[in-house]
Amino acid sequence: GAVVSQHPSWVICKSGTSVKIECRSLDFQATTMFWYRQFPKQSLMLMATSNEGSKATYEQGVEKDKFLINHASLTLSTLTVTSAHPEDSSFYICSASRELDNEQFFGPGTRLTVL
């Protein structure tokens, strides 16, 4: 149990377009979901925290108009990278906090490449 999926696992897009990444908790309800960004050979950096039905809370330095987060249900959160640029190319990882015990479970990540 406690599986988190992400879709797509990788995506290539042109500069200026928008890309949506989905994060789903498959077998549990997630009170809170988190979005991280990981650069090659580097650590995970928290981008934002989202709670179902409310606005996401963004970390300092993260552009909320560029990285739109929607948490429409207790099992689904989406991250939309708007007007993507090559510098947005990265590995995006989500995690979901299980309502039962607040333990976080991580998705496998989405590799975004912006040409």
Next chain:
Amino acid sequence: AQSVTQPDIHITVSEGASLELRCNYSYGATPYLFWYVQSPGQGLQLLLKYFSGDTLVQGIKGFEAEFKRSQSSFNLRKPSVHWSDAAEYFCAVAKGAQKLVFGQGTRLTINP
């Protein structure tokens, strides 16, 4: 500000040898500490966590970690590594209710 340091970027050990991955943290209060493992194509998996109580914590896959407040450390150990342990390992501290602050990661390579 809370921070986590993993001094070793890359460690290589022989299969069957013992392992210790270092983690130092900076946190103003009693920390919640975690070790995660990241394998290619898979999400981060929790190996173990420390919230309070016994400072020696047992985790999955034969790993353990010891919390040493005096040294601000939470080192991960395994007495005998297997080739399948090759992966990236992250130490993390909980910031606030659930926000995780990760260390830089240590890549573990296993020699046959």
